[in-house]
Amino acid sequence: MSLKAAVIIPAAGFGTRMKLDHPKQFHKLAGAPILVHTLRAFIDHPAIEEIVVVVPRDQLAHTRELFAQYAPEAANKNLSLVAGGARRQDSVYNGLKALSDRCRVVLVHDGARPLVSPEVINRCYQGAVEHGAAIAAVPVKDTLKMADLDGFIDKTVDRTTLYQAQTPQAAMKTLLQQAYEHNGDRDVTDEASLLENASIPVQLVEGAETNFKITRPEDLVVAQRLLSEQHIPVMRIGHGYDAHRLEENKKLVLGGVTIPHTHGLAAHSDGDVLTHALCDALLGAVCAGDIGGHFPDTDNRYKGIYSIKLLEEVIGVVLSRGYIVANADITVVCQAPKLAPYLERMKTLLAKTCQTVPENLNIKATTTEKMGFEGKKIGISCHAVVLLQKDS
Numbered sequence: 187m188s189l190k191a192a193v194i195i196p197a198a199g200f201g202t203r204m205k206l207d208h209p210k211q212f213h214k215l216a217g218a219p220i221l222v223h224t225l226r227a228f229i230d231h232p233a234i235e236e237i238v239v240v241v242p243r244d245q246l247a248h249t250r251e252l253f254a255q256y257a258p259e260a261a262n263k264n265l266s267l268v269a270g271g272a273r274r275q276d277s278v279y280n281g282l283k284a285l286s287d288r289c290r291v292v293l294v295h296d297g298a299r300p301l302v303s304p305e306v307i308n309r310c311y312q313g314a315v316e317h318g319a320a321i322a323a324v325p326v327k328d329t330l331k332m333a334d335l336d337g338f339i340d341k342t343v344d345r346t347t348l349y350q351a352q353t354p355q356a357a358m359k360t361l362l363q364q365a366y367e368h369n370g371d372r373d374v375t376d377e378a379s380l381l382e383n384a385s386i387p388v389q390l391v392e393g394a395e396t397n398f399k400i401t402r403p404e405d406l407v408v409a410q411r412l413l414s415e416q417h418i419p420v421m422r423i424g425h426g427y428d429a430h431r432l433e434e435n436k437k438l439v440l441g442g443v444t445i446p447h448t449h450g451l452a453a454h455s456d457g458d459v460l461t462h463a464l465c466d467a468l469l470g471a472v473c474a475g476d477i478g479g480h481f482p483d484t485d486n487r488y489k490g491i492y493s494i495k496l497l498e499e500v501i502g503v504v505l506s507r508g509y510i511v512a513n514a515d516i517t518v519v520c521q522a523p524k525l526a527p528y529l530e531r532m533k534t535l536l537a538k539t540c541q542t543v544p545e546n547l548n549i550k551a552t553t554t555e556k557m558g559f560e561g562k563k564i565g566i567s568c569h570a571v572v573l574l575q576k577d578s
């Protein structure tokens with residue numbers, strides 16, 4: 187049976203046991219924040235139609251930026267971000283209230299468990315569809331001791347019926363809502379406890395040892411290794427080159443920024459060689475031809491066009507193929523004017539257009555010591571190299 191399923195990802199905790207200076211779910215491991223790895227596991231899952239991520243209120247804008255940068259494919263899923271509460275159960279409740287009416291099955295999965303596999307997600311989803319509620323769990327594997335307050339063993343506990351609860355914890359939405367109402371304000375640490383308190387049966391399904399919750403500093407080491415093995419990115423490189431002739435009494439635009447000068451660049455568009463070289467490098471990296479092919483100079487729609495608009499379309503092609511910009515290195519060859527005062531503004535604008543952060547872009551300017559057409563101020567040229575990446 188296929189029912190509409192949603193996942194709530196609580197990620198509004200402080201991570202006090204992790205002892206970092208920021209919440210652990212935003213800590214970067216294997217090239218992306220932990221929360222992004224967790225999100226990707228659900229974006230990629232065919233049963234999940236809706237995703238609600240719960241983060242601290244003061245991290246909402248930052249999280250939106252992170253998702254745009256590291257998981258642009260999330261835009262194609264029904265994704266919303268909501269503010270969390272004081273306890274995990276409050277955060278999950280805020281997520282529950284944000285779900286659409288279409289959702290019938292809810293999975294709740296800790297933002298701090300990035301190593302969840304599709305098989306574990308499937309088992310929880312199927313368990314909830316068949317039995318009303320199901321959670322991932324693993325049998326306790328060590329001998330269990332009960333100790334007195336002085337740290338001496340009181341007795342050995344029979345572990346044959348003992349399990350460690352993991353997430354996802356899945357339930358029919360109506361049952362989880364009912365369990366919340368029944369529970370009132372009592373403290374619980376997971377959804378299964380809520381359901382148990384309301385006498386709603388919960389099936390245990392097989393979790394995985396690798397589906398651990400990143401909780402203490404030592405967990406980061408293991409998670410880093412496992413995530414790196416799982417996410418060997420596919421990298422693609424592209425190179426772009428462009429050159430335009432300088433003409434008197436024209437506006438000079440480079441990297442989308444207007445630069446005061448006696449001359450500007452002659453072209454069908456605004457003549458922004460820097461943005462054109464970047465566009466060509468991006469198109470080259472995904473084997474999608476060049477800007478001449480995409481925006482022919484015989485087409486009047488592109489007459490005098492601000493080239494940042496072209497870059498917006500080009501980056502759309504790149505993102506639609508699942509790639510993001512890992513980094514770009516751009517060299518403008520220009521005798522005059524001096525470009526140094528404008529490079530930061532160019533970087534900020536280009537990074538925003540490329541849906542990445544300025545730290546991933548490097549723009550440098552060089553003269554040619556008065557040699558060649560650039561040195562003689564006949565024209566300006568630009569080289570760009572980009573590296574794109576996507577998860578394998």
Ligand SMILES: Nc1ccn([C@@H]2O[C@H](COP(=O)(O)OP(=O)(O)OP(=O)(O)O)[C@@H](O)[C@H]2O)c(=O)n1
Binds near residue numbers: 196202203
């Ligand atoms: N008020 C809270 C507390 C926790 N969580 C989330 O619930 C998951 C499991 O909680 P835990 O790992 O215990 O996270 P923290 O509360 O952040 O850690 P600690 O207990 O060490 O502070 C995490 O993804 C965490 O961000 C939440 O959404 N809202």
Ligand SMILES: C[C@](O)(CO)[C@H](O)COP(=O)(O)O
Binds near residue numbers: 350351353376377
């Ligand atoms: C939901 C949970 O991850 C199941 O193991 C856990 O209960 C939440 O974490 P906490 O550290 O116990 O609050």
